[in-house]
Amino acid sequence: MKTKAAVAFAAGKPLEICEVDLEGPKAGEVLVELKATGVCHTDAFTLSGDDPEGAFPAILGHEGAGVVVDVGPGVRSLKKGDTVIPLYTPECRECDYCLHPKTNLCQSIRTTQGQGVMPDGSSRFSLDGTPIRHYMGCSTFSNYTVLPEIALAKIRSDAPLDKVCYIGCGVTTGVGAVIFDAKVEPGSRVVVFGLGGIGLNVIQAARMVGARQIVGVDINPEKVALAKQFGMTDFINPKEVEDVVEAIVDITHGGADYTFECIGNVNTMRQALESCHKGWGESVIIGVAGAGQEISTRPFQLVTGRVWRGSAFGGARGRTDVPTIVDWYMEGRINIDDLITHTMPLENINEAFDLMHAGKSIRSVVLY
Ligand code: APR
Structure with missing residues (x-):
């Protein structure tokens, strides 16, 4: 044909x-x-x-x-x-x-x-x-x-x-990273780097599972209104603070339970890891960095209990989980x-x- x-x-x-x-x-x-x-x-x-x-x-x-x-x-x-x-x-x-x-x-x-x-x-x-x-x-x-x-x-x-x-792609990548991969618990403090299509889906899933605090990080303040509508509770513009990691640790009372990198920048990936709470904070890389790029941090960050991981297609098993996400949309649970x-x-x-x-x-x- x-x-x-x-x-x-x-x-x-x-x-x-x-x-x-x-x-x-x-x-x-x-x-x-x-x-x-x-x-x-x-x-x-x-x-x-x-x-x-x-x-x-x-x-x-x-x-x-x-x-x-x-x-x-x-x-x-x-x-x-x-x-x-x-x-x-x-x-x-x-x-x-x-x-x-x-x-x-x-x-x-x-x-x-x-x-x-x-x-x-x-x-x-x-x-x-x-x-x-x-x-x-x-x-x-x-x-x-x-x-x-x-x-x-x-x-x-x-x-x-x-x-x-x-x-x-986009909805499942963001929503799934929270629900299927990180398995964010109610009451968690969550930080989302990048308030684009992926980051907003991370935010709405974090709200859906009952996160107590959802901090958005973006260099573009125009993203704030929609992010708030989706569940962001606090916003940090890296251009307006001296040290993003310090600002996050401060606002989350010691560091995030979960951070999600939704930009694809190896520098913000490091910031996302290092703004996790000592002992248990987990950072999930969703953004895709350019070919050949590498991430780095001091190994002590991991020795002291932070976890660095990635997520592809939100950890969703497509034939099983995609119909469920469609249901969530139809039930008005996700926008x-x-x-x-x-x-x-x-x-x-x-x-x-x-x-x-x-x-x-x-x-x-x-x-x-
Ligand atoms: N610090 C903070 N925020 C940043 C920075 C930075 N250094 N650089 C870019 N941003 C913000 C942009 O202002 C934008 O709001 O990150 C956001 C990225 O959003 P989009 O361009 O809409 O990208 P999105 O579709 O969400 O995808 C993000 O995931 O799937 C991958 O390839 C995709 O790597 C990309 C990432």
């Missing part, structure tokens, strides 16, 4: 809208019609050419929601008409990782996914006979896409897809609507990247 897609032909170049060829689903695969897709920093990172796994031409996008149109042989858990969210972190429920209780990083199709192809080693997308790479196993910048069955979360059919698409600041048709997708780079959007969503 033919499908409309925004194709990345080369690093640093705007996406181009094309009619591309899409082969139908093979064994274990599912054809999905996307209804909406978010545009995330990771798409921009790959498009910039800095992603070591990135290669072109490719159809980017990994934060979508849609409906099953067709299933290949052997697909049992999904059928035509099901509402789904694509998962760049799949959940096969069989590999060593899925069977281990401490990780969500299913490895069953990791190698081929990184190569931009389906698990059988081939691409379903092509243009004039030339294969186009899949991206993060999702390629949601195409109106129709093919995914492995294990990379789709089946969600309730009454969820608005123009909103819950954001659960495909997504106010985070989607811009929408546009696929034809205008490059505007979403411009808005992101200008810091004007929290999240842009493309509507098909």
Whole structure:
């Protein structure tokens, strides 16, 4: 079949809208019609050419929601008409990782996914006979896409897809880091570095689990109003204090129980670790630092009980946990609507990247 897609032909170049060829689903695969897709920093990172796994031409996008149109042989858990969210972190429920209780990083199709192809080693997308790479196993910048069955979360059919698409990455990354990875307890003091799309989701999850104090740290004071609406209790602008770590230790009465780095800057990662409470404070890295960058601290910080860890896709097991997060949204327990600041048709997708780079959007969503 033919499908409309925004194709990345080369690093640093705007996406181009094309009619591309899409082969139908093979064994274990599912054809999905996307209804909406978010545009995330990771798409921009790959498009910039800095992603070591990135290669072109490719159809980017990994934060979508849609409906099953067709299933290949052997697909049992999904059928035509099901509402789904694509998962760049799949959940096969069989590999060593899925069977281990401490990780969500299913490895069953990791190698081929990184190569931009389906698990059988081939691409379903092509243009004039030339294969186009899949991206993060999702390629949601195409109106129709093919995914492995294990990379789709089946969600309730009454969820608005123009909103819950954001659960495909940003919401789950922030909310999950608090709930599934850090397991923040009620009464905790939480510090969030970076009040963008990820940080705001960390804040609303911290509020949801009953944190007593939620301190936001950002160099942009324009972020304060929305962060307060989402649950931030205190704000620190690093430009207005002499020493951020001291300011945090002071305001949290000795240090945070949990800190979350949602910027992707190795200096703020260090600050986040060192503003944790001695003896038990835990710092979670969510932000993605530039290729080749390294973190550092004095080892004594860890010897004296602080814990440094990271979180990918919020520690969520997609097929199991994503439907639950959709329920939280539908029950009004988390707010997504106010985070989607811009929408546009696929034809205008490059505007979403411009808005992101200008810091004007929290999240842009493309509507098909
Ligand atoms: N100190 C404090 N705040 C900072 C600093 C800094 N040195 N540098 C940037 N910020 C703030 C920005 O002002 C902005 O509000 O961090 C926030 C980052 O927000 P976004 O740009 O919206 O990024 P977001 O989508 O939240 O993603 C954050 O997570 O997924 C990764 O790749 C993504 O690394 C990025 C991070």
